Amino acid sequence: MPTLSRRTFLGASAAASFVASGAGETATMTSATPKAADESYWRKIAAQYDLPSGVTQLENGNWGVMSRPVLEAYERHQRMVNRQSSYYTRREYGADFQQILQRIAGALGVSADEIALTRNATEALQALIGGYNRLRPGDAVLYADLDYDSMQAAMNWLRERRGVEVIRIALPEPASHQGLIDAYEQAFRDHPRIKLILLTHLSHRTGLVLPVKEIVALARAHSADAIVDSAHAWGQIEFRPADLGIEFMGVNLHKWMGVPIGVGAMYIRRDRIADIDPFMANDEAPATDIRARVHTGTANFAAYLTVPDAFDFHEQVGGTPAKAARLRHLRSLWVTPLRDHPRIQILTPEDPRLSGGITSFRLKGRDSVAVAKELLDRHKIFTVYRTGVAAGPCVRVTPGIFNSADDLQKLVQALKAMTSG
Numbered sequence: 001m002p003t004l005s006r007r008t009f010l011g012a013s014a015a016a017s018f019v020a021s022g023a024g025e026t027a028t029m030t031s032a033t034p035k036a037a038d039e040s041y042w043r044k045i046a047a048q049y050d051l052p053s054g055v056t057q058l059e060n061g062n063w064g065v066m067s068r069p070v071l072e073a074y075e076r077h078q079r080m081v082n083r084q085s086s087y088y089t090r091r092e093y094g095a096d097f098q099q100i101l102q103r104i105a106g107a108l109g110v111s112a113d114e115i116a117l118t119r120n121a122t123e124a125l126q127a128l129i130g131g132y133n134r135l136r137p138g139d140a141v142l143y144a145d146l147d148y149d150s151m152q153a154a155m156n157w158l159r160e161r162r163g164v165e166v167i168r169i170a171l172p173e174p175a176s177h178q179g180l181i182d183a184y185e186q187a188f189r190d191h192p193r194i195k196l197i198l199l200t201h202l203s204h205r206t207g208l209v210l211p212v213k214e215i216v217a218l219a220r221a222h223s224a225d226a227i228v229d230s231a232h233a234w235g236q237i238e239f240r241p242a243d244l245g246i247e248f249m250g251v252n253l254h255k256w257m258g259v260p261i262g263v264g265a266m267y268i269r270r271d272r273i274a275d276i277d278p279f280m281a282n283d284e285a286p287a288t289d290i291r292a293r294v295h296t297g298t299a300n301f302a303a304y305l306t307v308p309d310a311f312d313f314h315e316q317v318g319g320t321p322a323k324a325a326r327l328r329h330l331r332s333l334w335v336t337p338l339r340d341h342p343r344i345q346i347l348t349p350e351d352p353r354l355s356g357g358i359t360s361f362r363l364k365g366r367d368s369v370a371v372a373k374e375l376l377d378r379h380k381i382f383t384v385y386r387t388g389v390a391a392g393p394c395v396r397v398t399p400g401i402f403n404s405a406d407d408l409q410k411l412v413q414a415l416k417a418m419t420s421g
């Protein structure tokens, strides 16, 4: 069985089959960043995905489907692992895993010893929140309404676990770059004992992107740390942890990086590793090692083995810059014509710093559950309603890179029809 050398990645990779499948001219695909509005380019990409029929799929935030070449690679890895069994996993998987780890770290612009692979962002973030060891009884921790429910629960749990006060704020709506920073500044002023904050980089509820760099710096100025939930950010928007000053972060690879379900990662900046306790006195890795901070047990080997194939495909498409630009373009196709509609409330602002591809809305005077249902039943457009926003539930629209301009046009028509008369 060949090991996963870089040559093997390229030789049998998704990228190779992507090109071989006649999707297009390799030179154009790999050189320039494709134009976000170039429908013919994106049609070729979309042809690499199998999508549900009979419905316009605008709910791609739950998890990210694999392109067909990546799915084929995943199936190949699954068959290999199943055939070779422990003869592979005990002898060769360790070296392959190291290469995968290197590739993930490289893609994030961090070092492999600052990354521990997990099965999802939840596992990474729970280990960070639970393991953060600088809290003392009487300190305070902070989170916001837009944060993810299970991370809110983990922050609440710190009350019993660490004896801290738990502060919850509602982020301003409508949001602005400065308004968001001010909301955190105000919380620090009101609660000088805050020592830890949770920041959701890109909200799964509304699509709002926080000014992470400014808020992390603000936290530092108040002697507090930030744990950043980038579950939805990696692959949807461009960022490097170092550029934002991030020291603790959880990410998913199975949302926007096109990796099979079951792959996430924890990042801790090297000089901060000691501030997260080893997980349940983990003795499988040295206490100084990030891998001691999370222990997944046996995970899905084939899912990890598919990371390089998925990354090859991601790069073929143009990488995060191209994906982010396409997703923003698709978002603009429905948000721009409806932004000033008197009966539609768009929840992420125009400021390009504050959104990616996801954006939520409300129809004034209407229940968001019923709106999402009507979009599906009447217009065959699949979205999802989201609760937990302090100002009220909303409907989330999450295009994928395989959606077309026509898909968003359908949404505009449907919403206009639903608000006329």
Ligand SMILES: Cc1ncc(COP(=O)(O)O)c(C=O)c1O
Residues within 6 Å of the ligand: 061, 062, 120, 121, 122, 123, 148, 200, 202, 203, 204, 229, 231, 232, 252, 264
């Ligand atoms: C903001 C945010 N954080 C964390 C998670 C948890 O991700 P997972 O269920 O893959 O662990 C999600 C999932 O949707 C999310 O949107």
